[in-house]
Amino acid sequence: MLIKEISLELFADYFQFYIQDESVSGDLTEAWTDIAVERLLALNHGVIGVGTVRNMDVLTTFRIYDEEPDILAESISIHQINECDFIMESENMVVAGCTDYFPDAHRVKIGKGLFRARIYYKDLDKISDDGLEGEDSYEIHLWPISKKLGLKILKNRNI
Incomplete structure (x- = not known):
């Protein structure tokens, strides 16, 4: 069952935004390998770096569930789907662009524990030639796992 839904416009500076446990540093310096850039996902303890196709403001939707939700119906607008684990040691998840001022970043109380994140990358092909405008959006589903x-x-x- 859906518990909470939040939609934000995030500044995806350096083609990325973060989802992280409030208590971790959020350092993804070593995690953004060539493979991570290709899959649009970098990971470290308590932090997920979501890669984007533009380094502008991007529409992002977060849905928190109490159990695994159905996967979104296959659509030509969904170009990539990644899943990964997400460890929360504090109560608050921080959602921010990588250059946002951390104390002012958006926070969502989801609780402590192990979560699964499913990231949908939508309309990645609807980008202007200069890369400044686009209809790309990102939807993240989170639920607890054991x-x-x-x-x-x-x-x-790419397949």
């Missing part, structure tokens, strides 16, 4: 499941790429935009 054991780690690792990284899974459910749909790859």
Whole structure:
């Protein structure tokens, strides 16, 4: 069941935004490998870096569930789907662009524990030639899990 839904416009500076446990540093310096850039996802303890196709403001929707939701129906607008584990040691998840001022970043109380994140990357092909305008959007579903499941790429935009 859906518990909470939040829609934000985030500044995806350096083609990324973060979802992180409020208590961690959020350092993804080493995590943004060539493979991570290709899959639009970098991971570290308590932080998820979501890659974007523009480094402008992007529409982002977060949906928090009490159990695994159905996967969104296959659509030509969904170009990539990634899943990964997300560890929360504090109560608050921080959602921010990588250059946002952390104390002012948006916070969502989701509680402590192990979560699964499913990230949908939509309309990645609807970008202006100069890369400044676009209809790309990102939707993240989170729900609690009892054991780690690792990284899974459910749909790859390059296949």
